[in-house]
Amino acid sequence: MEINYQETSNDLLTRIRIHETYGARNIDEWNTDVLKPTAGMKILDVGCGAGKQCFLFSDYTKGQAEIIGTDFSNELLGKANEKLAARGDKNIKFGFMDFNKRFEFEDNTFDLLSSAFAIYYASNLDFTFGEAHRVLKPGGRLFVTGPLPENKQMFYDIIKEATNQLIPPMPGSSRFKGEIYKTIEGKFPKTELLTFENPITFPEVAPFIEYVRASLSEDRKLWTAMFNGKDEYEALIGRITDVATRWLERDGKLVMTKVVGGILATK
Numbered sequence: 001m002e003i004n005y006q007e008t009s010n011d012l013l014t015r016i017r018i019h020e021t022y023g024a025r026n027i028d029e030w031n032t033d034v035l036k037p038t039a040g041m042k043i044l045d046v047g048c049g050a051g052k053q054c055f056l057f058s059d060y061t062k063g064q065a066e067i068i069g070t071d072f073s074n075e076l077l078g079k080a081n082e083k084l085a086a087r088g089d090k091n092i093k094f095g096f097m098d099f100n101k102r103f104e105f106e107d108n109t110f111d112l113l114s115s116a117f118a119i120y121y122a123s124n125l126d127f128t129f130g131e132a133h134r135v136l137k138p139g140g141r142l143f144v145t146g147p148l149p150e151n152k153q154m155f156y157d158i159i160k161e162a163t164n165q166l167i168p169p170m171p172g173s174s175r176f177k178g179e180i181y182k183t184i185e186g187k188f189p190k191t192e193l194l195t196f197e198n199p200i201t202f203p204e205v206a207p208f209i210e211y212v213r214a215s216l217s218e219d220r221k222l223w224t225a226m227f228n229g230k231d232e233y234e235a236l237i238g239r240i241t242d243v244a245t246r247w248l249e250r251d252g253k254l255v256m257t258k259v260v261g262g263i264l265a266t267k
């Protein structure tokens with residue numbers, strides 16, 4: 001399945017900021033609790049975006065792990081490199097890599113391959129997870145996070161009420177527990193599914209609408225079915241704002257729960 005997905009740094013960084021501001025839990029802590037990366041490890045981050053995970057693993061290992069962050073967005077790699085220059089970590093490198101193509105690394109190179117909200121967009125799962133398996137050392141771990149079908153239920157309910165339209169399955173959540181889990185399980189001797197729930201409480205409508213707008217690229221398939229051009233898009237945002245305002249008046253707050261899955265596999 002071909003999935004045309006381009007993230008912008010503005011949208012991605014807005015969503016990260018909103019999770020950090022209004023979320024009850026911290027996904028970074030969950031990541032490091034699960035993975036406990038240690039000094040001396042070689043780590044590959046696939047679809048690293050602006051480098052969030054790479055900096056997290058670097059901080060956790062006090063700069064003692066060798067970390068490579070890869071993405072196919074030069075814009076996001078630029079942001080990652082800007083932050084790297086400001087922080088001065090010597091153990092992190094960022095580089096271009098399209099996860100739909102051969103990973104340019106030797107077999108058995110990494111102790112950990114992590115991909116947060118990214119690799120599940122792969123066009124050919126068998127190929128991409130075959131590459132992930134190949135570059136991991138025996139005993140190395142793969143950790144892939146992505147949305148589960150229950151993710152952001154309130155978000156989709158509000159859009160459904162505002163548009164009177166059925167919400168098509170999202171490319172991420174609809175495949176995560178099914179095809180993606182099965183593909184990984186077929187290649188790795190040990191695979192498990194972990195879950196992380198993070199209720200995001202919006203005390204007012206404005207940050208929720210900011211989140212809706214910043215989801216445009218992530219939920220591209222949903223949006224392109226719902227509007228044509230800028231005017232229709234703004235009209236749609238207006239209807240979503242009206243519904244969100246009614247819900248907020250009724251309930252006193254808007255609670256959208258992120259329900260994230262983590263597939264942890266060992267080679």
Ligand SMILES: C[S@@+](CC[C@H](N)C(=O)[O-])C[C@H]1O[C@@H](n2cnc3c(N)ncnc32)[C@H](O)[C@@H]1O
Pocket residue numbers: 005006007012046047048049050051052053070071072073076097098099100115116117118119121218
């Ligand atoms: C939702 S963002 C997550 C970024 C980062 N992992 C984080 O958690 O902040 C998804 C990332 O996947 C990247 N991506 C999508 N398709 C890709 C591909 N074919 N090859 C490499 N990266 C890709 C996007 O550019 C984007 O940076």
